Amino acid sequence: MKTMQSSMSFTKTWGITTACLFVCGLFFISMPVQAATYKALPVTLSGNGTLTMEPGEVKEISVTFQNSGDTTWYNDGAGYVSLYTYEEKYRRSVFDPGTWLGPTQVKRIIEPVVKPGEVASMNFQLHAPLTEGSYEEVFKLASEDRAWVDGGEIRFKIIVAKEEIVAPSSSNGQDGYGASLEIQSANRVKVKAGSSVLITTGFKNTGTKNWTSYSINEMDLALASTSVAFNHPSWQGSQLAYGAEAVAPGQIAYLTFALLAPSINGSHTAEFQFTANDVDIDNAIFELPVEVTGGSSAIASHDNEDVVVDYRLDEEPLLRVGILTVDEETDNEVVITCDDADFELRDTEGSLLAEFDAGDEVTAYYLAGKYYFDRGRGVEVSSYGLRFLPVEENAVMTILNFDYRETRNGGYAYNTYRNILELRYNSYKDRVWLINELPIEQYLYGLAETSNISPHEYQKALVTAARTYAYANARYEVTERGEYMHVNAYADDQVYRGYEHEEDSPTIVQAVKDTQGMIVTYDNELAITPYFSRSDGRTRAWSEVWNGTKAWCKSVEVPWEKGGTLWGHGIGMSALGALYMANDGYEWDEILKYFYTDIELQQWWE
Template sequence: MKFFKKAALLTIFLVASWLLSIGFQAVAPQEIDATKVSTIINPNPITIGGRSIASITPLFKPFKDMEIFVSEKENPGFKFTSVGGSWIEFSHDLQVEAEIRFETEGKWTSWIELEEEEDTLTPPNEGRRKYATAATNPAESFQYKFILHGDKVSSPIVKDIEWTFIRTVSFEKQENQKIGALADSAEIEKYAAYSMPSSKVVSRAEWGANESYRYVSDNSLDVELEYDEDFHAKYAEELQYSKIVEADENGDKYKWPLQYPEKVEKFIIHHTATTKNLDDPKQAIRDIYYYHAVKRGWGDIGYNYIVDQDGIVYEGRYGGEGVIGGHSGPGNHGSIGIAILGNFEEAPVPEKLFLPIGQFIYKKAQIHDINPLGTSMFRGKDMDNIFGHRDIMPTTCPGQYLYEKLPVIRALAAQDFTKKQKFVQDYDLQNSSEIYFIELNPEETREIIIKMENIGTKDWGTGTVLKFQQFDDFDGTVSFIGSENDTIAKMQEAVVKSGNTATFKFKIQSNKKSLNSSLNLSLLIDGKIKLKDALIIPLIVAQPIYKFDIVETKYPPKIMKIGEKFEGYVKLKNTGNVTWKKSGAWKIELREDQNSEFLAKKTKILATLTESNVKPEGIATFKLELKAPSKGGYYNEVFKPVIKDAVFISQNLSFETIVYEKDYDGALVAKTLVSEWEKGKIYTVSVKLRNVGSKPWNKKDLSVAFLKEKDLKINDLTLSPSEVKTGEVGEINFNAVVDADEDVGEKNMFLRPRLKDKAFLPLPVSITYTVVEEKLKEATESPDIRVKLSFPEDTQIPEITANGAFEIYSGSSLVTTLNAGSTAKVEVKDGKYQVKAEEIIFLKNEPIRFIPKSNSILQIKNFEHRPAWNLDLNDNEYRGILEVREVDGSLVVINELELESYLKGLGEVSNSELPEKIKAIAIAARTYAKYYIDVDEKFPGKPYNLDDDPNTSQKYLGYGFEKRSPNVSAAVDATYGKIVIYEGTLVKTPYFNQSDGTKTKSAKEVWNWDAPYLISVDDSYCDGTEFLGHGVGMSGCGTKGMAEQGFTYEEILKHYYTGIEISKSY
């Protein structure tokens, strides 16, 4: 017989992106002793991009970073209370996340992170078999989600997916229950005798265990348990058995023999995946038992004990005290595994659980002579005697909220809270405070009341005080108000007679520094008699968290007259754990990065707190007292709460306002910056103007006066859109025809737009260009790029319109032409594209293309693509062509447009950044995009070059971003066609958010790329303290610092990309 149970590796994972349905084969439901079971099987492997290989040569046809698969809704035909799943992963050190959710009474639960176990005995080249269970209140349906993370050159594979629906019944409802006694019961009784009284632990019989699951079906079969030979050899001295029982007293063999270690040394804490507010913990335990014992073939449940959310403890693995369970792989032997029902990665631990868990462990620790506060060597490491599953295996179990409270459990497990015998000793006490731990938020002051019953025979008189032990880690973290030396409180009563209770009050104040320690209290009676019993109270000060939710805002109107005053407010909910204060060194303010134009006094501080302080979960009010600037124009005020140097984990706040002086007024936003015009060529000139007057502009009222070279011809003058409302950006386009005999040299052209024959700009718009001889060259114009948009392809039918006329094509064939404001819908039916336009339905075989006329802007009407910082905006407008086509069974929308226009719609850099930083980012983004147009495929075999997801490509937002980011557009124009090359070759130019302020990382270090231009370089211009992003290439934080110091974009690029040159590609 082999004696080591299969190792179980437990991992928990998180969340989301796009959905793909997966088909299953259903296995007919079975009824086992009235227990209902049904299994569904998905035989199809899933990978990123649907590919069947797991790795490819680096830098060749790379994968995208992530893909998410969500199953169809599955219904087993009966109400079930748990599911158990298994699948095989070929992960290649990449991450695979798994989540599930249940439908109960027509409503879906939230997604639940799974606690996974791994069969580590399978050779890695055969993949790893993963297992997981989750419990729920009775549910009728189920879905699951896999999130696959790639590294652009490799993808994990998930295959052979099975899910089993389970609803067990209690053994009281079963017949022929097989219950055997332990063989050699006298020998085993010494273990069982140590068990907690039945009133303290719910027995297997009480929670309804079907004991027949523990037995083999045929006693003639040999029982073998697999084990890892290398592991067993390495820790042979620790893995010795004091007893192995293979059968009961009747000779019936156990599937899983009862194994006992020579010594129990550790307690290992777990959590389980369950829905919130689980109604029937016994049901959940029976289901876990069934899955472990029957479905996985173990013959029993893996945990030694289970605790429900009321603190009730349930017997787990059969066999009495010390029996080895199957809960933590290498930690099974010599440990007691305690699982708490609940998911504590997402939800806090109910306070009522701590004392029963602590006291349960206290009694077990007494049996096995374990110091709950101590440590000892275990599997080659010095480990706490009470530790979490994650301490011995790569997993998040028992969840962050529970893991943080392990010091509380250790402290409670070190104390005896059982009632002592009274009136035996002269001086004795019983703690009657019911304070088991103290947890403070940063900067919190709390009064603590300690009550102690005098259970001695003598009175406690004046001078009785409560002492505390001062630890070094208290310095700078907590203080005790009114304490004197080591005296924390005086007894409130003058005398406390035998049988009465003494009261001690003190205040404790936390700082902004976190703490995980304990408060050790002792009683000094009459100022001279110190009792030996100490009261140990875990003391925790939480890490400061600065967060807020927007409750309500009253911002200035969209249109204001110069000098107009406005009073408004911003109301924010304090969702962190630090009290906000109106005054003092740590006061909170709403602040901009630069002096606000809306304040009479030039300052960055937009508003201060109205309330004197706002505690966590409270509502803060900031009054806005603003005055419109004296200069008309478009203003976008961006601000955020600031508390000294604290970082808020929330979005910025902002408002947009047009300040006007007169009815018709405009501001230059951007203009064409093509510097060289060849003889005989036609150039399209674009001038973008924002309407900052009080009245709209109409195309019929527009004219333009030109001051230009005599032979330069102007034609095709247009305004887009045909009406430009206050605050909107209009674009004046015209064609300039250079005469073939024009003299070479620098020229100037001035244009003055007019509305109703009146000029509305303060100065004419100047266009400077240089006439040159006609050149013969390749690629003179910006190439086109095709971008897959994140329109929800599986849930919606795209509805496309435009602000001007547009044509609809199927392939190269014209379908119809629509006017501004008309809408067309596209879907796939019976293998054909169905286009519905103005109540006419067209059925077509080729993909559908929407092509604008006269610079119209297309819009996906039903695409909700709003930035979190301003939900009034919706980035659903696009230049160029929109193509709707079926890809891998889903309808996707692709934006095809010029690369330069694409760059103007990229949200990779803020409009408020310094020009040289924006230019550097523009060149890096252009290079990155052109690399995937000319050199490589980002999405192999797909009909697009990039997508709009910043996690996989670049953050493309489209025309909406272009309209509100004139500085970005100007930087794109100023660097027109410029790219990064290395040794004459176009290269890929990664960039990231920030470094830790020391150095960037090399591509070799992060991705194992041999890229000499992507080596580690100094990044001291970045004031960051930690890496945000992959760390390779250009640092956004460092780029800002270099721009502030006066470096040019070319100097910035050559600093971060070693040995490169800047080249004009068109």
């Protein structure tokens, strides 16, 4: 029987909660939150931040940023948003072409008004110096005379060198090239005329040649099935987005780009060609059905009709989790093996470096710009990050020289992880991470935000909120996140302990399976799902703690916790309150819908 008063004793519930919060739930520790008024997320960047220029060459650059804060941006008037040189602030750049707003101020955003969640674009020029060499240029958004925009930093690595003359090939250009569309962030779009939509695609290299560059481009008009244009100001001519990272056969190239809805109402199909190494690959076409409303043929226009995007995926997305900073704790190296299966060592460019039998060991480390590994034949070197890949899907890798019991006073080793491990240095924070790459559902198997003994309906509610958080991060390219990962394994994201925790938590694994692919949404869009330790009888509305509002994060009464002490930010789902509700017979979806107002639960992958 459901009741708004707990029928369970405080002792029993507190015992379970203590196990949830103190044994596993480090995420629930209250941490101060400093929400910036101005925040941004880089979306597209010419060359993905890597450029090659000839001495004296002038290159057109395009950039887009999502306004991820709670303040509207303007391109004119008080507090207008523009791009400045950075690191050092207001420095004079040798790439200034003379067309910037000033010696340290590059350009303003193009759009007159960019509301929170919308995309701003910017086009400007870089003029290469005459001296050949490697350069790094850093820029950052600023609201004039108000603040630097948090997250609005972009970085270009630029090689200035004379072009090499390459003899033309006699091939027809298609030999060795193949691609298949594996991932698309939207299967169809309903959008108001003139609105922008962000799309992410992933094309798999099914050929035999490595890709060193790739792009999404407008279809040739003779081949396109529609004459309706989707041109966005962020495009470079007919090119929507461009990437310059190496993609080996079997790997996936990700591109994020913006579309501008046409002014004509009705159903349209946006069609674009995928290109690798300047070759239009046969049948590598991205098609997106687009329904436009509120346009020229509409009887009435509805100003509150916003973009509705279907983000459901055909395949489960991958997540990259930073599990260990490689430092003095492990003598600045890792020792990797796989007892389940044979495994390979490849660099992050896709090149095979070594093959191992199950049980073999390899030591790896980073030093002074190079990656080193030792498989018993002496030290070998690579210029690129190292990836340890089991040949069997879902096999478990082990970090032999890392043990929570020895260095962190833990009760378990927590040194086993499914699927791929990657050793990667980043200059963003000048440190080396060991990153675990695996499907989101398997990540949730190892989630340590609650214990194996907590109520099953509570577990299902918690893993659904956690899945929503993980997917919200997985939608972004890791090159935009600074450290080549989507989340880390600690309390500032979500506590993740890998395969050993999975083995010890069969009820959590079952909760993940019971809610496979379920995501919290509001108005058919992904909803942010904050949660915290316990309330004092009510949760807080988003606007009480952080800037702005979220319609689904309203204050609700939590009578089970009346008279208690607030632990955490207080927004969203109270862990203790949710646990009480589960004990009182509430089901997982009822718990989520109690704490998050007017949300829906949708299965976005199977």
